[in-house]
Amino acid sequence: xxxxxxxxxxxxxxxxxxITSVLSILHRITGIGLAVGSLMLVYxxxxxxxxxxxxxxxxxxxxxxxxxxxxxxxxxxxxxHLCNGIRHMFWDAGRGLELPQVHISGWLVVIFSVILxxxxxxxxxxxxxxx
Amino acid sequence: xxxxxxLGRARGLGSAKGGTSHWxxxxxxxxxxxxxxxxxxxxxxTLVGIDHAGFKIWLNAPGSILLMALFVIALFYxxxxxxxxxxxxxxxxxxxxxxxxxxxxxxxxxxAVSSIIALIKVAFGG
Numbered sequence: 001x002x003x004x005x006x007x008x009x010x011x012x013x014x015x016x017x018x019i020t021s022v023l024s025i026l027h028r029i030t031g032i033g034l035a036v037g038s039l040m041l042v043y044x045x046x047x048x049x050x051x052x053x054x055x056x057x058x059x060x061x062x063x064x065x066x067x068x069x070x071x072x073x074x075x076x077x078x079x080x081h082l083c084n085g086i087r088h089m090f091w092d093a094g095r096g097l098e099l100p101q102v103h104i105s106g107w108l109v110v111i112f113s114v115i116l117x118x119x120x121x122x123x124x125x126x127x128x129x130x131x
Numbered sequence: 132x133x134x135x136x137x138l139g140r141a142r143g144l145g146s147a148k149g150g151t152s153h154w155x156x157x158x159x160x161x162x163x164x165x166x167x168x169x170x171x172x173x174x175x176x177t178l179v180g181i182d183h184a185g186f187k188i189w190l191n192a193p194g195s196i197l198l199m200a201l202f203v204i205a206l207f208y209x210x211x212x213x214x215x216x217x218x219x220x221x222x223x224x225x226x227x228x229x230x231x232x233x234x235x236x237x238x239x240x241x242x243a244v245s246s247i248i249a250l251i252k253v254a255f256g257g
Contacts, residue, residue, distance in 0.1 A: 006134055007134075028217065031210075031213045031214075031217075032214070032217065034210070035210045035213070035214055038206060038207065038210060038242065039242070041203075041206075041246070042242050042245060042246050042249075045246050045249040045250060045253075046245060046246075046249045048183065048186055048187075048249065048253045049248070049249035049250075049252035049253050049256070051183070052182070052183035052184070055182075055183040055186065056182070056183065059180070059181070059182075063180065075172070078168060078172065082164075082165065082168060082169075085161050085164075085165075086165070088161075089158070089161070089162075092158065120172055120176060123176045124175075124176045124179045127176060127177065127179040127180070128179060128180055
């Protein structure tokens with residue numbers, strides 16, 4: 001069994017950032033960020049299980065400026081990971097693999113993730129005002 | 132030119148020693164998470180600023196606890212699969228890698244089960 005003489009990949013830093021590579025690493029970064037965010041979900045559900053006082057404190061934290069920044073980040077991360085995940089499914093089906101299509105779908109993912117985040121937060125603020 | 136060794140090609144399992152099962156499970160959980168995560172975001176929006184009593188009423192509404200449980204299971208299964216790939220990519224020390232992979236699996240189960248128990252407590256608690 002020989003494993004020698006395989007080509008070595010150059011280091012990442014020699015490449016100019018491109019929409020393809022940046023969105024690819026963003027998929028992984030948002031995935032890791034959402035894993036951290038899942039801890040907040042578990043904390044929130046367990047706070048509710050502990051009773052009204054503990055749940056109230058969790059709700060207060062989420063409504064604080066730090067809580068809002070985190071939630072905003074997780075909202076965008078979820079929409080990005082979701083949209084780009086669907087993009088991956090098209091690739092898995094062998095569709096949209098030509099470079100111009102990859103660029104278009106990439107920008108669509110970015111645009112949709114931002115629009116969905118803005119819509120969700122508008123709706124969230126509407127809940128506060130409308131109630 | 133193939134970059135794979137003869138033995139690697141014969142066994143056909145790839146670097147993660149798992150064949151296609153990991154890839155397939157990641158896609159299945161991803162497909163499930165499309166409707167579930169959209170439903171979760173919609174629900175989270177309707178729950179903005181809710182108090183404990185309101186949260187309990189929401190959880191006891193038809194479908195809420197079922198969809199939350201499905202969301203949590205799919206979420207932590209998918210998370211475990213994704214973090215596994217990250218660990219396999221970046222942790223090169225064999226001992227640390229195995230420890231990280233085991234902790235990743237145990238952690239995902241812990242988080243999923245603790246979420247579901249919390250849901251049951253809220254829904255059926257006094």
